[in-house]
Amino acid sequence: MSDDVRVAVAAESDVLAARQEGRRLAAAAGFSGSDLTIIATAISEVARNIVHYATRGEILLRVAHLDGRPGIVVVARDEGPGIPDLEQALQDGYSTGGGLGLGLPGARRLMDELEVVTELGRGTTVTMRKWTA
């Protein structure tokens, strides 16, 4: 699939790269205006979490379709420590790192779907999707 984009994330400059790539691919998928900023913001949150909590990982970006509607799939993957209490981590205001604790629940609000698969000592994969209107 020519539309697949991978951004290695190990430093903050990679977070900036990931959101730029996300904006570009979202535009290619047919998103416009404030949706581009919304998608880039969600990517920024999960990419920052990789740097902050897992040191390194990657962001995969892909155009996809649901019932013929184009959209974007963002996968943020790392082999970091995993999330001990996922239910709490998905709630507003919960942070183990002194953040605002809005990253995961906020990204869920920005996108149409957000799922987290995590295993202690093994890593975390956040998958987010958003479809054009």
Added chain:
Amino acid sequence: MSDDVRVAVAAESDVLAARQEGRRLAAAAGFSGSDLTIIATAISEVARNIVHYATRGEILLRVAHLDGRPGIVVVARDEGPGIPDLEQALQDGYSTGGGLGLGLPGARRLMDELEVVTELGRGTTVTMRKWTA
């Protein structure tokens, strides 16, 4: 039963249609004033969930009686993905779609009764009832 009303729900405009039909039928059942708005609001929440989480489904509206008191029965039915954790879904603030997570618990407060039957991969049926005073 001449009072049965079915509204196919596949788009947002159908949500508006369902709540209008609900208002109409509730008035026919003898509800008035703020009860009409309360019933239409509960219908709006479950109809929106169909569009948002199951893509398509239907709303069935029916006048019924309990101990001689007339009332309204609302059934929201879809063959969507089902609800993995129903107990959580019925709690305030839980949303997998970036909503406020008040739809199901809120509709339960607005109506006299609310039951959910759901099966993963098979769909969800929400049945709500409210009786005149």
Added chain:
Amino acid sequence: MTVPILKQGDHLIASVQSALSDAELTDFADELAERVGRFRSRGVVIDVSAVDLLDSFATRTLRTIALVSRLRGAEAVIVGIQPDVAFAMVQLGLSFEGVTTALDLEEGLAYLRRPKEGDLGVR
């Protein structure tokens, strides 16, 4: 259907019609944010007196619109919530947390025109 937005001096008045669709609500959000910039508005009144129902989606969207206006430098007030609508909202568990509400357009404008700290010594 779109939301009519009127300019009145420093302020904008937006009258939300009943049964606005989600897409229309989102367009309205964009349009209002743009006009606040274009007209350098200091206040926005969002009139929902024609709205016969506010569910959780509509409430969240209107609240977003009000908070966006504030980030753009314009205070926002939501006015005209009908008694039935308010009653159902409260039962459902909804609120416009963090956003000022007022009875009607008149009260909303009066709120925006209230003397503020900066006006103290001047007149």
Added chain:
Amino acid sequence: MTVPILKQGDHLIASVQSALSDAELTDFADELAERVGRFRSRGVVIDVSAVDLLDSFATRTLRTIALVSRLRGAEAVIVGIQPDVAFAMVQLGLSFEGVTTALDLEEGLAYLRRPKEGDLGVR
């Protein structure tokens, strides 16, 4: 890249560039606090009109900078939040709680120059 900070009379004007890194934001915070002291500034305008995205980290940092300025004796206003950026911030759940926001540089300076209570006896 650093954040240019201009002195204009009693006030400082800082123009945050797009895609500022976390380290640069932190440097900016230090630099601004230092200059507020050096120039005995009474007000600070933080212009984010060139910023195309404010995530939770950036929002927290800018809010901290504004609150630090105030503790150092200078009022702070954040100006120029673009409509798209404001919309995404609010959807995410972010706000500049407790910090004044204004449309643009001009409005921000007007806000800082408004007559205040302390000026009462002067005119």
